Amino acid sequence: MLNILGIGFACGAGALLRYALLSVNRDNFPWGTLLSNLLASFLMGYFSQNITDEISYLILSAGFLGGLGAYSALNYEFAVFFAKRIHALAYYSLTYCLGLLMVYVGMSV
Template sequence: MNNILFVALGGSIGAVFRYLLSIFMLQLFGSAFPFGTLLVNVIGSFLMGTIYALGQVSQVSPEIKALVGVGLLGALTTFSTFSNETLLLIQSGAWIKAFFNIALNLCLCIFMVYLGQQLVFSRI
């Protein structure tokens, strides 16, 4: 039961953070490309890599894993929004934007997981 509360707390923080970042990116860049989703996925990937690496080199409590790994990052990042936005780009004929959305999300997010891990591992 204790971990459920940590997941709920992390989820509420992640959801609000995602909402605020999405609004910020929409105001900054407009709606022609889903920069908000890209940003939260990149940030979330970096944090996931960091949390994973910390768990490999030290004790990370189950509560912290539930709070950050499941709750915060689960609410912050979203594959369903990425998928929907990509499909909308395809349906509107914006194939090049759809391609870049897919490529950027995959490449940047995988790189950010790696970067997060390396940040932790290099400090050992």
């Protein structure tokens, strides 16, 4: 039961950080969403290589990173950009390509 509570609290902390980063959404481009997803990707790679305790890993990956890196926001913003024909491909490419890079960098640290 404590593990579930730990994941829940960690998810809340990740969501609060995501909320803070969303204030960066300016200039008609969701920089805050991109930043939170890239940070979550980096941390997922880092945690996968450096957190050996299974419970701690689950709390950090499923909890904290689950709250921080919500790709549902990415998909919504992509759909809106696509409909308006602005920056859609650039945003999608940046998020996925840089996200993969950040996982690799996180694994290498």
